[in-house]
Amino acid sequence: MKILASYNIKGGVGKTATAVNIAHLAARDGLRVLLWDLDPQAATSFLLRVRPRVKGGGAALIKGSRELDAAIKGTDFERLDLLPADFTYRNLDLILDTTKKPTQRLARLLRPLAAEYDLVVLDCPPGISLLSESVLHAADVLLVPLIPTTLSVRTLDQLSEFISGFDGQRPKVLAFCSMIDRRKRLHREIAEQLPAERPDVAQTVIPALSLIERMSVERAPVTAFAPRSTAARQYAALWAEVAERAL
Amino acid sequence: MLTGDDGRSSVDVVRAGLAPRFSLAASGRSRTLRQTWLDTFDWRLYQAGFSLEHRIASGLNDYLLTDGHGELLTVSASSVRWPALADALPPGPLRDRLAGLAWVRAILPVARATSTVRQLRVLNDDLKTIALLTFTQLEVPGPDAAPPQARLSVTAIRGYQAQTGRIIRELTETAGLAPATCSALETALAAAGRRPGDYTGKIDVQLTAAMPARRAVTRVLLQLADTLQANVPGTVRDTDTEFLHDLRVAVRRTRSALKLCGDVLTAGTQQRYTGEFKWLGDITTPVRDLDVYLLGYDESAAGLLAATAAELAPFHAHLFHQREIERAALVRVLRSRRFAGLISAWRSDLAGQAAARRGPAAGQLAAERIHRAYRRVVGPGARIGPGSPPESLHDLRKRCKELRYLLEFFASLYDPVIHRQAVRDLKGLQDCLGEYQDCQVQLHELRMFASQMRTDRRVPATALLAMGELAGQIAQREQQARDEFAGRFADFASAANEQRFQALTAGARA
Numbered sequence: 238m239k240i241l242a243s244y245n246i247k248g249g250v251g252k253t254a255t256a257v258n259i260a261h262l263a264a265r266d267g268l269r270v271l272l273w274d275l276d277p278q279a280a281t282s283f284l285l286r287v288r289p290r291v292k293g294g295g296a297a298l299i300k301g302s303r304e305l306d307a308a309i310k311g312t313d314f315e316r317l318d319l320l321p322a323d324f325t326y327r328n329l330d331l332i333l334d335t336t337k338k339p340t341q342r343l344a345r346l347l348r349p350l351a352a353e354y355d356l357v358v359l360d361c362p363p364g365i366s367l368l369s370e371s372v373l374h375a376a377d378v379l380l381v382p383l384i385p386t387t388l389s390v391r392t393l394d395q396l397s398e399f400i401s402g403f404d405g406q407r408p409k410v411l412a413f414c415s416m417i418d419r420r421k422r423l424h425r426e427i428a429e430q431l432p433a434e435r436p437d438v439a440q441t442v443i444p445a446l447s448l449i450e451r452m453s454v455e456r457a458p459v460t461a462f463a464p465r466s467t468a469a470r471q472y473a474a475l476w477a478e479v480a481e482r483a484l
Numbered sequence: 485m486l487t488g489d490d491g492r493s494s495v496d497v498v499r500a501g502l503a504p505r506f507s508l509a510a511s512g513r514s515r516t517l518r519q520t521w522l523d524t525f526d527w528r529l530y531q532a533g534f535s536l537e538h539r540i541a542s543g544l545n546d547y548l549l550t551d552g553h554g555e556l557l558t559v560s561a562s563s564v565r566w567p568a569l570a571d572a573l574p575p576g577p578l579r580d581r582l583a584g585l586a587w588v589r590a591i592l593p594v595a596r597a598t599s600t601v602r603q604l605r606v607l608n609d610d611l612k613t614i615a616l617l618t619f620t621q622l623e624v625p626g627p628d629a630a631p632p633q634a635r636l637s638v639t640a641i642r643g644y645q646a647q648t649g650r651i652i653r654e655l656t657e658t659a660g661l662a663p664a665t666c667s668a669l670e671t672a673l674a675a676a677g678r679r680p681g682d683y684t685g686k687i688d689v690q691l692t693a694a695m696p697a698r699r700a701v702t703r704v705l706l707q708l709a710d711t712l713q714a715n716v717p718g719t720v721r722d723t724d725t726e727f728l729h730d731l732r733v734a735v736r737r738t739r740s741a742l743k744l745c746g747d748v749l750t751a752g753t754q755q756r757y758t759g760e761f762k763w764l765g766d767i768t769t770p771v772r773d774l775d776v777y778l779l780g781y782d783e784s785a786a787g788l789l790a791a792t793a794a795e796l797a798p799f800h801a802h803l804f805h806q807r808e809i810e811r812a813a814l815v816r817v818l819r820s821r822r823f824a825g826l827i828s829a830w831r832s833d834l835a836g837q838a839a840a841r842r843g844p845a846a847g848q849l850a851a852e853r854i855h856r857a858y859r860r861v862v863g864p865g866a867r868i869g870p871g872s873p874p875e876s877l878h879d880l881r882k883r884c885k886e887l888r889y890l891l892e893f894f895a896s897l898y899d900p901v902i903h904r905q906a907v908r909d910l911k912g913l914q915d916c917l918g919e920y921q922d923c924q925v926q927l928h929e930l931r932m933f934a935s936q937m938r939t940d941r942r943v944p945a946t947a948l949l950a951m952g953e954l955a956g957q958i959a960q961r962e963q964q965a966r967d968e969f970a971g972r973f974a975d976f977a978s979a980a981n982e983q984r985f986q987a988l989t990a991g992a993r994a
Contacts, residue, residue: 286612310643313605313613318642456611
């Protein structure tokens with residue numbers, strides 16, 4: 238079982254759309270996929286029409302009084318399951334802080350699911366916190382959506398530096414340019430330069446497309462409701478690149 | 485699985501029954517499915533609560549193994565020719581599970597049907613799929629086929645079991661559907677004039693203590709004749725080794741019934757058939773002995789210490805070759821006029837057993853014969869000591885078998901609890917005596933095989949050495965069985981068991 242986290246310190250960069258579409262494509266390719274919506278805003282759960290509620294809340298899951306297995310919901314897509322968000326996830330940092338080895342906690346909780354799933358996709362809330370640290374320790378791959386601005390690139394450097402300080406296993410970082418606006422010169426330039434200059438940036442870019450925003454209206458992955466669209470094709474290319482380079 | 489009052493369940497009825505809480509959405513187009521259910525000849529999957537189904541549709545060629553809780557294992561496989569052992573399927577969890585359930589028995593088709601399947605999704609008010617409804621229109625081939633049956637199955641999406649429970653309640657309470665009383669397999673079998681579990685190698689006759697003994701014995705013998713005949717095609721085709729085993733057991737039981745109770749049949753019956761069934765029993769022995777060797781071969785080879793499995797391989801080839809020769813002879817007999825004549829005359833004689841004017845009742849006969857058989861085990865058994873010759877144990881083994889068969893013939897006359905306990909201790913003794921006898925036979929045969937193989941110059945000396953080690957293994961098992969005998973016999977001859985046998989025979993008399 239591989240663990241892939243869609244993560245960025247910054248918010249509003251396309252983490253949820255990435256997590257949902259990548260998870261859907263992986264399941265369509267035959268992998269058994271679990272998508273965990275760790276963000277209390279519950280956008281992933283909303284997109285997959287699952288009510289954002291976990292019995293006992295985040296505390297029950299993190300402390301182990303409720304097995305992750307019991308909280309999993311089947312989605313409308315074959316082989317794709319969801320562990321929904323819960324509003325109590327806003328306190329996950331505090332809950333983690335009360336456990337032993339909090340940074341290892343997420344990896345430990347996911348271990349029993351190894352026989353059941355080939356891939357776990359974590360949709361993470363923005364910020365850098367104890368929860369994100371636990372995610373970084375659990376993940377095999379960090380998929381980092383980057384808005385092509387100088388500040389975003391700086392954030393990626395901060396993240397890579399932070400991970401390089403880890404003992405033992407470190408996740409492979411793969412960033413990609415997200416929400417590219419072709420009308421903006423800076424976007425175009427950075428989107429061309431970054432993949433050429435940095436090995437941790439994918440060749441595939443995800444443009445800013447209204448169809449991706451439409452996911453919240455359709456409440457489904459764009460790869461499901463518009464599989465032949467540019468958006469779906471770009472996500473498929475991204476998934477292929479992730480699978481080849483990082484998994 | 486649900487069906488409507490009129491045997492049909494339509495989408496409209498279901499839609500109306502689920503509204504307004506739930507709505508329905510289509511899930512793909514309807515498709516035609518060819519279904520074949522498979523099991524072993526003795527229904528091992530069914531008896532263990534499992535069902536194996538082969539489904540063929542456009543783009544689908546799957547085997548599904550389900551248990552009573554709906555747990556599901558699947559594997560895709562095409563071009564498997566059944567009957568075959570479980571290892572004809574591709575490796576994986578389904579094959580592993582199936583191999584454990586089927587043991588050494590072949591899997592074979594037991595029923596066929598064609599279904600039109602349409603799937604719908606049940607949505608909640610978020611328009612999220614929470615369950616799948618599968619409408620199946622089952623058409624069963626055959627002259628007695630019932631009109632197509634509409635069936636509806638409800639499958640919960642993970643995490644929505646509670647809501648699925650509500651859907652089923654709505655369908656049964658509001659839409660008027662009822663839980664199906666028989667499975668699709670049972671429907672398909674019924675059309676073929678069969679029912680699941682319709683073959684068992686065990687004796688399954690219902691007798692009463694008051695019925696005339698002749699009628700009771702005839703009923704037992706007729707069931708044994710059915711079992712014998714049911715196993716002939718599988719033995720001739722060599723579908724698996726257990727057809728011959730069950731055929732042999734039916735012959736042995738028939739011989740015992742003739743010997744121990746044949747005097748209640750019309751005059752001359754016992755004398756006419758005793759020799760013929762001995763002939764039939766004897767001609768089945770060589771193949772079965774070789775089967776026993778071959779079935780235990782892997783384990784024996786794995787237990788070698790000095791020799792290697794590769795060195796023993798010529799022995800395997802020899803056993804295989806001998807089996808082919810012996811099997812050809814057996815098949816000739818089973819296709820012979822003599823065999824056909826025996827079965828037909830035997831059935832006709834059993835059917836013509838006139839009601840006896842005088843004679844014991846079944847309960848009286850059972851009590852008397854079981855009592856006598858019991859005494860013939862405990863008396864000679866008590867006289868066996870460490871120095872007794874092997875023949876005394878062989879004789880005792882035969883007497884035990886006779887007692888066991890009598891207990892099986894008349895089982896329906898007795899309290900099942902006491903009967904089960906009596907059989908349990910007897911079985912313990914039989915297992916020990918059986919192991920001792922099998923080891924002796926195997927040692928004798930091993931020497932014979934070694935002599936046969938020595939004449940073939942291509943057989944290397946290492947093969948004969950490996951067989952020598954095998955002989956050592958068997959001799960050890962033989963000694964172990966001999967050492968265990970005293971304890972097993974003491975258990976059987978205990979005062980508690982004697983009381984059990986007294987209660988058993990007294991119970992039948994009452």
